[in-house]
Each structure stands twice: as structure tokens, then as C-alpha cells.
Amino acid sequence: MPRPIIIDCDPGLDDAIALAMALRAPTLDVKAVTTSAGNQTPQKTLHNALGLLTLMQRQDVLVAGGAAKPLMRDLVIADYVHGDTGMGNTHLPAPDFQPVKQTAVELIADLLRTSSEPITLVVTGPMTNIALLLSQHSELKSKIERIVFMGGGMNAGNTTPVAEFNIYVDPEAAEIVLQSGVPLTMAGLNVTHQALVLPQDIERIRSINNPVAAAVASMLDFYLPLYLSHPRGLPGAAMHDPCTIAWLLAPELFESRELWVGVETQGQYTVGMTVVDEFGQNGKPANVEVLTHINRQGFIDLMVECVSRY
Numbered sequence: 442m443p444r445p446i447i448i449d450c451d452p453g454l455d456d457a458i459a460l461a462m463a464l465r466a467p468t469l470d471v472k473a474v475t476t477s478a479g480n481q482t483p484q485k486t487l488h489n490a491l492g493l494l495t496l497m498q499r500q501d502v503l504v505a506g507g508a509a510k511p512l513m514r515d516l517v518i519a520d521y522v523h524g525d526t527g528m529g530n531t532h533l534p535a536p537d538f539q540p541v542k543q544t545a546v547e548l549i550a551d552l553l554r555t556s557s558e559p560i561t562l563v564v565t566g567p568m569t570n571i572a573l574l575l576s577q578h579s580e581l582k583s584k585i586e587r588i589v590f591m592g593g594g595m596n597a598g599n600t601t602p603v604a605e606f607n608i609y610v611d612p613e614a615a616e617i618v619l620q621s622g623v624p625l626t627m628a629g630l631n632v633t634h635q636a637l638v639l640p641q642d643i644e645r646i647r648s649i650n651n652p653v654a655a656a657v658a659s660m661l662d663f664y665l666p667l668y669l670s671h672p673r674g675l676p677g678a679a680m681h682d683p684c685t686i687a688w689l690l691a692p693e694l695f696e697s698r699e700l701w702v703g704v705e706t707q708g709q710y711t712v713g714m715t716v717v718d719e720f721g722q723n724g725k726p727a728n729v730e731v732l733t734h735i736n737r738q739g740f741i742d743l744m745v746e747c748v749s750r751y
């Protein structure tokens with residue numbers, strides 16, 4: 442039976458590629474897509490999600506918009522990475538269906554409540570919606586099979602020297618989720634900076650003859666130069682959010698460690714840092730499966746296989 446999942450995302454270029462990998466995967470049953478504010482404004486991420494599902498011909502998937510801003514902070518967006526629309530220079534089809542009337546939290550709660558089996562939550566943006574869900578519907582925790590999230594890193598940051606964007610935008614939400622007791626798998630920068638799309642991989646995707654592959658190649662054309670010009674010196678574009686779907690589809694591509702992770706919410710220089718207790722120094726039990734390594738070529742081959750299904 443396909444694994445039921447709900448994807449909470451802030452599309453966003455890499456979110457879009459994660460959706461493309463998930464929506465035709467025979468082993469995944471995408472029950473809903475909910476949107477968060479992060480890469481772009483809540484209005485734009487919702488519009489992009491509807492446009493992506495229209496492009497991918499999955500208008501059957503329920504869509505709901507989420508919180509307009511982080512729990513306690515002003516919204517910070519990443520238009521410097523994803524562009525003014527959040528989709529780079531890629532033009533999506535006009536959405537031909539509407540989101541549901543419920544909020545993201547209400548939709549996720551309803552789906553968890555009525556599901557005959559626990560549902561996996563995939564989170565690829567700031568964790569505001571999921572923190573609200575866990576706070577307002579704690580009785581539904583047992584209906585969450587696991588939360589697989591892109592965020593954080595072990596001594597790594599892309600928004601500050603020590604903070605990754607998704608966690609940085611809403612650190613209070615992330616700490617609520619990380620200390621919730623729900624099983625967690627973390628795709629942090631340590632692994633996503635290994636999941637690199639190289640120029641030749643983009644040409645491989647461009648050669649696939651379908652409109653989704655063409656859109657993915659176009660998104661990567663916009664995204665790649667940002668990485669090649671960055672002082673970090675990566676030779677390709679980091680596929681952050683697709684790592685969550687890749688782990689669900691092919692966990693054998695990854696190595697991981699069970700570690701304690703907490704989120705700094707008070708530090709003068711370290712707000713949004715995921716503090717990863719690599720050596721068990723704080724005596725707290727591990728709460729997160731931290732992905733540490735990925736087989737890059739296997740990941741690229743999986744991406745190509747997924748995008749070829751459209």
C-alpha cells in the first residue's frame with residue numbers, strides 16, 4: 442500500500458522539485474499539500490502550490506494555505522534565492538482549481554483524525570503550521586507516523602553562520618516540533634549540500650520530453666548560478682527539499698545517526714541554530730534521525746526517474 446503523506450511546503454524552487462518527485466511516485470499517496478510562508482509570502486507560496494499541482498495534473502490533491510507569519514517573529518522571505526514569484530523565471534500554468542476553505546492546520550487535523558492509518562508529514566519550509574497543529578491538536582500526535590523535514594544542520598548555516606533558513610524563519614516553531622516526541626527525520630544542510638545537481642544533470646533532465654521536466658530544468662537554470670557564485674564553493678545546486686522525498690522513496694541512499702537536537706531561540710548570534718549533540722554530551726535521549734550522507738549519483742538517478750513519469 443502506498444505510504445500516506447502530507448507535504449507542508451513554501452514553494453520555492455526546491456519545494457517544487459520535491460513535489461514533482463512525490464506526485465507520481467507509486468509508493469507515496471499525497472493526501473494534501475499545505476503551504477507555509479518562507480521562500481515567499483503566504484499568498485505566493487499558495488499560488489505556486491496550486492500552479493504546480495495544475496502543471497503536474499494533480500488537481501485531486503487537497504490544498505490549504507497556512508499561517509501568514511511565524512509564531513512570534515516577523516516574516517523573512519528568500520526572494521533573493523527564489524525570485525519575485527518564488528518560482529524563479531519559470532512560468533506555471535494558471536491554477537485551474539481552488540484551495541479548500543480550511544486552514545492548513547484544520548485540513549491536516551481533519552485528515553489525521555479520519556485516516557485509518559498514521560500519516561507521514563513532510564515539511565520543507567518553516568515549521569509554523571506543524572507547531573500550531575501539535576499545540577492545538579496534541580491528541581492527534583499518535584496519528585502522525587513521522588515528520589520528515591528539511592531544516593537545520595550540524596554546525597552549518599545558510600542564513601547566518603549557524604542557522605538554516607527554515608529554522609531561522611521560525612525557531613520557536615521548530616523547537617516545539619523537535620521536542621514534541623513525534624518521530625523525526627532531519628534532512629539538514631550536512632546532507633543537502635551533498636545532494637548537488639551538476640550542470641550535466643540539468644541537461645539530462647532537460648532532455649526528458651515532458652512539461653514537468655522542462656519546468657524543473659528551467660527552475661534549475663535559475664537556481665544553479667546562485668550556488669556556483671557562492672563563496673561556499675559548491676560545484677552544483679543543493680537539492681534541499683527533494684532530500685525529504687528521496688529518503689521516503691529510497692532510504693538506502695542515505696546514512697543517518699540518532700542524535701539529540703534542539704533549536705536555539707534566545708542567542709544573540711545563534712538564533713535558529715539546530716544544536717546537534719553529536720557526542721551525547723547533554724545526556725538527553727536522541728530525538729531525531731539526522732541524515733548525514735547521501736549517494737549523490739543515486740539521488741540524481743532517482744530524481745530523473747521521478748520526473749520522467751510525467
Ligand code: RIB
Binds near residue numbers: 453456519565567681
Ligand atoms: O535552507 C533551505 C530551505 O529553505 C529549503 O527548504 C528552501 O526551499 C528554503 O525554504
Ligand code: CA
Binds near residue numbers: 451453480566682
Ligand atoms: Ca522550502
